[in-house]
Amino acid sequence: MNGLAIEGLSKTFKDQIVLDEVSFDVDKGETLVLFGPSGAGKTVLLRCIAGAVDQDSGTIWIDGHNVTATPPEARGVGMAFQNFALFPHMNAFENIASPLRARKSEPTKLEESVRAIARLLKIDHVLAHAPRELSNGQKQRTALARALAAEPGLLLLDDPLRNVDAKLRFEMRLELPRLLAGREATVIYVTQDYKEAMALGNRIAVLEEGRIAQIGTAEDIYLSPSNIAIAKLFGDPVINLLDVVPDCDERGAFFDLSDQRIALDFLPEKAVGVPCTLGIRPEDFTITKADVPNALPVNIEAETPLNEKTVTLAVTPLGQELLASRPAGTAIHGQDSAGYVFNSRKILFFDSKSGLRMDNSHSNEKRSE
């Protein structure tokens, strides 16, 4: 049985299509991350599931029940909001207790449950505080506690870490999976942060302009994004894109950059002679000396030390900016003039016209005889 099933969900606001025939299933106990740029329709989709927004068409099943016409209070979901949406006139305890009160929970049991969940989230010392007296981190935990309090079968989390500081966000990212796993709830998690998406989701559904552009595990999406836009959404620094026309001759597959021939030991058949966009992740570039065979000739423009890695900005003779990243603390050879080498098996080939990734599975490896 699915924890959640969505079929053909559409929603239009003022002539603008926000959701366009969205369909997907989520297994019971699975965490599905809804990921996409702002305005992709993530939040509206979540609200449709919660019943806070009425869809124009489509069907929603929760735990096998069709809830399309069920009012929000009867859908049995818990939801945490991006801006917390705490009840300002109730203290933290009453906020967390509100789903239990709705279920007419017995007073001693209610008190017990609230305190238990508060302890788990380390907010048991602020239960008597009003929301305005809580720090952002405490507000976020209170909102989460409220969503969890009635142990709903379906948990909707709308970018719950968005408005907390970086440190707490990092801590929560590590802690959340354990917390959720212990409750056996199906979780729909909305975020705009690709790291959160990769870290938290059993699967990720990438939304683009109201449509599901790709759905799969973090690995599927990072290593085989279905189009350029998705490839650009995952990874920091962003993936390098290089427009070339790869070809194949008796010496093997290659493309020309300026007047340099760069050999490829792998090329999808469909890409031969076709304008392609190569997607190369910064971490897949290795910086070498300029005269290393088969290296992309580049001039190094800038080195930016980030925290755990150093990012190098280099420019090809054609003026394309390419970023390479390497673990912090490692040195590079050479000065301004250098070369980028890469493993062509890690290159993503996109059709320049459609932006779609070319399928690697039917690829035909070309080698020099």
Next chain:
Amino acid sequence: MRHHTVLETWLRGLAIAVIVLFFMFPIFWIVLMSFQTNETILRSPPSMAFVPTISNYEAIFAGRLDSNVASMDIKFLGNLGNSIILSVGSVAVALLLGVPAAYAFARHKFRGSEDIAFTLLSFRFAPPLLVLLPLTTYFQALGIADTYFGLIWVYQLICLPLILWIVRGYFEDIPADIEHAYRTAGHGWFATFRKIALPLAMPGIAAAGLLAFIFAWNNFIFALVLASADKQPVTVGALAFVTASGIQYGQIAAAVVLSIAPTLMLALYAQRYLVEGLSLGAVKG
């Protein structure tokens, strides 16, 4: 940090002084008058030196006006009572009808809801007499002419749009997510209205109620057209009182003071709500 020249500071001070004088003086003067006898009032040149007397107020509360010519009964206290009944009653009815309607307008956007809200607002802009004159006939037919019920009904023309407009603004300011959160927590829409929307909009409801009370109290034309002598509020009563009492200027002043005192007191007491209500009523929407 602001940087002003000395001359500028002086000119600002002077301007403020003139403004305060112009707007405060009439109230000050009428209060002064109400504590004087006709003799001191009629002195020329006028002087601030006099022995204050409360005889004017005594006469009004006693309901008897003694002049050197004759003595007559006055029922100004009755007017005060009418004002209270009409204003309180009108506000109560307007709140009862207006608050749920405001919530509906704020939360349930349907085709034309904006137009309906504007139409209701435009009642405020229709000439009152245009509505009142036909009503005189209908009220007679319905048998509610010259009853408190009928008057309170008509007063809704001022109170209801005001409350609707202001309270709607407050409801719209409550983040919809807070209500969504309460509903997904398992509470029905009515519980959400009662436990979330109402308490959070309370300042707005107070502001609107207060403003509606003052507008009802200060209304003149409705009662002038529709109310007979024994249902008249102070605004109409005071005018009649002037005609009736002739040259008893002290008593007239005292009557005016008694009539404006409630709204002024209320205004001073709850000025914050009031300013908020006024600004919202006019600017938001």
Next chain:
Amino acid sequence: MNWGENYVNFLSDPDFWNTLQVSLVYAGLTVVLELLLGLGMALLLVRRTRLNNFISVMLLMPLMTAPALAALMFKLMTNPNFGILSYFMQVLGFENFRWGSDPSTALLTVLMVDIWVYTPFMMILLLAGLRSLPTQPFEAAALDGVPRWQQFWRITLPMLMPYVLTASLFRLLDSIQQFDIIYALTQGGPGDTLMVFQVEAYLNFFQSTNIGRSTALLIILWAITFVLSNLFIKNWLRLRERARGEI
């Protein structure tokens, strides 16, 4: 009787044209004067000092006074026998200044009462508007060395425009229908100097029992307010949309 007769008669009725003229002049003057005065006062009181807050609260009082009673107060103040204002005029050398009972000064008198009652309304709205303006653009202007008059005309006033327009709209619509002050002070007189629409309609209905003419007058008044309010609301919506970034 032909139902349109009342309207046709208006064309050749000097009383009607007088009413129209008086109403428009009255409304125009009150709105312009109260707007300028209210804006000036709001600018004077815009800083949130204790004194300024106290003064703006005190200035609420005229607004909370029933207009009919305010008129009564001014009637007492302009009484030729003991009125303090009459006395001031005497001191200033105007021996027989008769305020509301003289056709040449009647308009001035009711204007004064209207200004007294309603300027605080303008002031409060504009003050709320001024105080709700973001402070940061003005910091930027100060840092950029933008002269103060230029700040006012190019930044402050345009940002305040939605408030100015709504405040003016509310006042204009109230003012063209003015009844309380004029009726309580002069009942439309002396002569027909202050015979505005609603007063004329009221007197026609109750004194002359000319119900048809009374209704026709009110319908015309309603048409005027309808046109005015639509004009304003359209402008207002446009401004509001710009303020919300929808254009």
Next chain:
Amino acid sequence: MSNVLLKLDSVSKTYRPLRRDPVHAVRHFSLDVQDGQIVALLGSSGCGKTSMLRMIAGFETVTNGAIELKGRAIHTLPPAKRNVAMAFEGYSLYPPLTVHENMALALKSQGVGRVELDEQVNSIARLLEIENILNKYPSSISAGQQQRASLGRALIRRADLHLLDEPMGQLEPQLRAVLRGRIKHFIKERQLTAILVTHDQTEANALADRIAVMEDGNLQQFDTPETIKARPANLFTGTFIGEPPMNIFHSEVELNDQFLKFHLGTDVVLRFPESAFSADLRDQLLNVRKVTLGVRPYAVRLSDVGVSAEVYANQWLGDQSHVAARFAAGSVISVSHDRVSTKEGETVCIEFPVTDLHIFDTRDGSAISHGGKPA
């Protein structure tokens, strides 16, 4: 030798709210900014960096101390007389004016001619990629565009000092990366001096020549980005800079069997050969005894030797893995650039290399050593 352009001399700011305790937003803050330098004020919200900036601009009075710009004391002058330009965090664009007019207003009131004005506005607009919105009003453009317009309005001015308050917080990550480079280039090319206020260490690292780390109104460290990262002056800077944050353990030092032993709680002991530390440093450590150890997550290694711990999260982020593990002395985070296959619940061994060990005095948080060398 370069010249000191801006001198902050023991500047303090105290707010005194009615009926509440005074708030010391900035305490005795001293700093010299050289001509042509970009200095970042870095700190979390409420650390006083914005108060400092507003004092330089003239929107807040200085409670104590002096601010000198080009050798003249400016802290008593009105903002208009300071010749300082600022990009505001809240953009603070003039709502009634178009983006073009916003950027042109200051120059216009200085009497710059129309042709030159348009030229300058267009060139800045090109730099910031806002040429297409020059005729729009601030309310009709996105937050990111407003922020760039505000930045443009500040950069277009020829001021002695440019203040940039979180100038890129609203931009899309990709655009931000590009603009950082361009803006730095622009500032350097025109030899402008700029103070950048930010809470984002990446931005400070990328743009600034020197970073001033602030906390609770105090200056914690003022140095180049590299030095701040490699040699944090105290525990605050050490934990504040770096993402994920530095792992921290309180410990007691003991010398025993030619090993320097750090007791983490009762059960865990980290042992390093005595020779990894100089004799002076050893003596100092033994003397202080209670020290706080800091290890950056990417220096923590999962290996066969070391302290054993139970993994509670392993998150793969494409080009790195974050592994969090619990052991008797707390939890530790390790960042690895390769994909780590360890599962949750597994036991692993954690190694803390001495070359990446930061040691702080537990009492006052001051740094004692970095990588075995004295601080």
